[in-house]
Amino acid sequence: MNIKTIEITNIKGIGHKLFTLDLVPNRPNILVAPNGFGKSSFAIGFDSLRSNRIELDDKHYYLKDSRNRPNLTLTLTTGEILVADDTQNTISSYFDVFVINNQTEPKSVVQSFGGRTFAKTSLDIMPTTLVQTIPAKIPFDYHSATIKSNFGTNGGKVLNNISNLFKCGQLFSRIENEIDFTRFALRGYQQTFNHSLPEINKQIGTTIAIKRWIQTNILQSFRDLEEFKKLADIIHSFGFDEVKDEVDTYFTALQIIIVKENMGANFKKACKYLYYLDEKDDCTKTIESFNPVKDRFDIKPRVEGNSLIVKWPKAHEISNGQRDILTFIAMLLKSRRNFKKKDCILVIDEIFDYMDDANLITFQYYVSTFIDEMKRKKHRIFPVLLTHLDPLFFNHFCFNDTKIKVNYLKEANIKSNQNILKIIYKREDPSIKNMVDAYYFHYNPVITTVDLTNEFKILKLNTDWAKPDKFFQKVWREVRRYLFETDAFDPLAICFGVRVKIENLVYDLIPDQPNKIKFIQTNGTKNKLHFAQSIGIHIPETYFLLGIIYNTSLHLAEGQDISKPLGLKLENGTIKQMIKNIFI
Secondary structure, three states, X not given: OOEEEEEEEEXXXXXXXXXXXXEOOOOOEEEEOOOOOOHHHHHHHHHOEOOOOEOOOHHHEHHHOOOOOOEEEEEEOOOOEEEEEOOOEXXXXXXXXXXXXXXXXXXXXXXXXXXXXXEEEEEEEOOEEEEOOOOOOOOOOOOHHHHHHHHOOOHHHHOOOOHHHHHOHHHHHHHHHHOOHHHHHOHHHHHHHHHHHHHHXXXXXXXXXXXXXXXXXXXXXXXXXXXXXXXXXXXXXXXXOOOOOHHHHHHHHHHHHHHHHHHOXXXXXXXXXXXXXXXXXXXXXXXXXXXXXXXXXXXXXXXXXXXXXXXXXXXXHOOHHHHHHHHHHHHHHHHHHHOOOOEEEEEEEOOOOOOOHHHHHHHHHHHHHHHHHHHHOOOEEEEEEEEOOOOOOOOOOOOOOOOOEEEEOOOOOEOOOHHHHHHHHHOOOOOXXXXXXXXXXXXXXXXXXXXXXXXXXXXXXOHHHOOHHHHHHHHHHHHHHHHHOOOOEOHHHHHHHHHHHHHHHHHHHOOOHHHHHHHHHOOOHHHXXXXXXXXXXXXXXXXXXXXXXXXXXXXXXXXXXXXXXXXXXXXXXXXXXXXXXXXX
């Protein structure tokens, strides 16, 4: 099941948009859009979901007008349509939703000085409440000596002290989720217990001798009790030191059954408090291990009232990257507690866009391991990462390319030309590789004598472009359309055009023929510019800045098309003006 579309109406900067996304579970879904497009509005829509409706702050209504009623609609590939507005929320019946966004907020303190008042502002990091209500402190009612005594004569020989097991939250989480304790009250279970335990107490001898007797005479009847065996298998899987053999495993299970029966409703409460202790310990260790300012700040979860809260230093006391990675990890830990349903949506709003490479790798590591953890727990998690950084253009996106799903929220005014794509796909073919590299993908002053008609015909390429001068007639038409018209343009043609135009301009600046030849023979546009600089040619900074366009990789596998992300960059007003400047 995928999320096919998301429709947003009247939320902050979005009046109405329908996004066709096909979000995939258990993979990072990266939604790319330029600044100012409405990514934060997208996140606010999800962050405003409550159990029974959308609740918007006054400032988050479209045009700040509360008469603009909000709506968030999800269409699933199963055909189901889930709707949330200010009167209903059917999304919450299907998905748990959590949003991670920037955790800073401005603070203003009014101060008086010399009879005059003024406001002093600062940027604070909002405290992170990991646990809103700490569960009641209910311990497990386990007393080894009492259970051994109640067992009978041989209780001290066959029952180990398992106090340590009652500190293991993972054990009791599995037991709670997988074991049906009502089965132990069934007649078959009770008859087996009532027959076996007195027989065990009749035995005389050492612990080893009695356990050997149990192995021979009793254990098979225990194995035949399906739920009892399941409980024993769970205990065995943890490899506790107190549980040395199969006999120990079954009698450990028996002790847990006795504790559950004696505690009644308090058993579940004790489990809940144990899970809280595990969670607190895990959060403390995780935050501490990634705290880059531990020499200055002891950042860890602390109990305040009946809540578990992380308080942060002032925003100016740590770097933006340190702040963002720490608060992200804390919020991710918090989201884990909020996700109870099988299907979950995690929205991460741009907080990672300004991290350095090391912190960004840490961010991606935690997202990846979180997905794996949710999968192990049989959840379907939809991680939605909102960013203006295109993974196809930025090397510090290290997610496995086969596992990410990239969507572009903004529709670009583009139309890719399949014949140009075919030339890119076939450029490595030995029959044309050297020629197209020299005369199509880079500037060359001698193109009128080149004719690849036979080669293009064999490779089923557009033979109208078998002569590069004819190909560049198409490129220059597309450049004019891009710069001066409103019709859809071909981004790949613009990439060719910008690359060749800049190389042509620099070539013309080189005064001597030997260096002109070296320039042509140098591989790569960027390298050509550096060569020209090395011989004293002044290169305008614009030529380097436009590398964001001409350095787009034109080495594509069959079926790949980078037209959309390239087109979004070309629609940027500043980039368009820079390109116009080199052509006029």
